[in-house]
Amino acid sequence: GNTTYIPNLLGQMPDENKKAELWFGTHPSGDAKVVETEEQLSAFLKKDSLHWFGQAHMDCFSDQLPLLLKVLAIEKPLSIQVHPSKAQALEGWNWEEHLRERTPKDLWNYKDPNRKAEVIYALTPMTAMCGFRPLSEIAIDLKHLIPFSYVQHFSYLEGAPELSDALLARLFEQLYTMKKEELNPIIKEYLASLQADESLPVTSVDGLFLERKGIVLSCCEEYPSDPGLFCPYLLNVKHLMPSDALYLEPRTLHAYVKGNGLELMSASDNVLRGGLTHKKVDVKELMKITSIKAKEVNTVPTVTGQSGRVHLLTPTEEFHLMVLSSGSYSINDRRSIELLFVTEGSVSFASDHESKVLTKGTCHVVAASLPSYSLEVEGTLFIADVPR
Numbered sequence: 585g586n587t588t589y590i591p592n593l594l595g596q597m598p599d600e601n602k603k604a605e606l607w608f609g610t611h612p613s614g615d616a617k618v619v620e621t622e623e624q625l626s627a628f629l630k631k632d633s634l635h636w637f638g639q640a641h642m643d644c645f646s647d648q649l650p651l652l653l654k655v656l657a658i659e660k661p662l663s664i665q666v667h668p669s670k671a672q673a674l675e676g677w678n679w680e681e682h683l684r685e686r687t688p689k690d691l692w693n694y695k696d697p698n699r700k701a702e703v704i705y706a707l708t709p710m711t712a713m714c715g716f717r718p719l720s721e722i723a724i725d726l727k728h729l730i731p732f733s734y735v736q737h738f739s740y741l742e743g744a745p746e747l748s749d750a751l752l753a754r755l756f757e758q759l760y761t762m763k764k765e766e767l768n769p770i771i772k773e774y775l776a777s778l779q780a781d782e783s784l785p786v787t788s789v790d791g792l793f794l795e796r797k798g799i800v801l802s803c804c805e806e807y808p809s810d811p812g813l814f815c816p817y818l819l820n821v822k823h824l825m826p827s828d829a830l831y832l833e834p835r836t837l838h839a840y841v842k843g844n845g846l847e848l849m850s851a852s853d854n855v856l857r858g859g860l861t862h863k864k865v866d867v868k869e870l871m872k873i874t875s876i877k878a879k880e881v882n883t884v885p886t887v888t889g890q891s892g893r894v895h896l897l898t899p900t901e902e903f904h905l906m907v908l909s910s911g912s913y914s915i916n917d918r919r920s921i922e923l924l925f926v927t928e929g930s931v932s933f934a935s936d937h938e939s940k941v942l943t944k945g946t947c948h949v950v951a952a953s954l955p956s957y958s959l960e961v962e963g964t965l966f967i968a969d970v971p972r
Contacts, residue, residue: 710843812859929963
């Protein structure tokens, strides 16, 4: 986290305490509070579920909000992590049932039985790592950065191209299961090469983004023996300008590195960590959950609807994100409960039942039963809804 972004968003005076995340949703790990009543949002919505959610929603999701909206303020790389598919989450949740009564929650692999897909929308320039690079590119970089260790430990990467996914999985598992006395000399050679090679950039030319070398050097002091130090060269590094977005489907290994963003996700707190962390890393479960194959993660395509709203096209049934810039909007094609969140300026909201001004940092819940409303946006507004 950092000391300024979230306080400034909420109109608060920054202090010396870093703020990393701001949650809007009903997940038990961070149930939002209704300002007017001081109730937890989950309890408030359940008092009149049909009004807030609508029958179609309740047929699919009961009286649960299947999405979670977050603001992330990232000063240094977050832990490398992966989230399970629905089948994996359900299997893991059931498997760990006998552990939950006697094991601290932070040691659970599965906090709930839900999958976790997510989309991250850059509010400022952001650097992220996600999805594995082609093995041929990884091998070239490893031969350059750890030539001695490469010959000693990783020469099998020269195998047949049709075996690339299997070899990539072998490399990943090998790095994460090596004994410290084997891994530490490799990391030492790796860091020495990075520091000596002035041709490798630390940041982008404009200084807005960290490059692979910069990510490693920003982590190596805190995590000197962590196999996750190799992830900047195993994974794709993505540079997001404001309004760029990435969709991360379950099983995609990733880490957000630097910058501030709006994250919309399935209402799950299932996180399996894969390095650059002092928390638990369950390598066996990590290998089981992660899709270890080369995959490019592209920015999310968008389409502008008839009302002028920009829709992010994500293949999810739990959440859908829209972006509204300054202008007038008549919203009458509604389908679900909505969360309206203002990140810049202010928004005038009006319906047959109420009118109010939503200021920067405000999240307003709109019931599914409301047939229509109008908006005057002076700034930027996000709307999160449920597509099913």
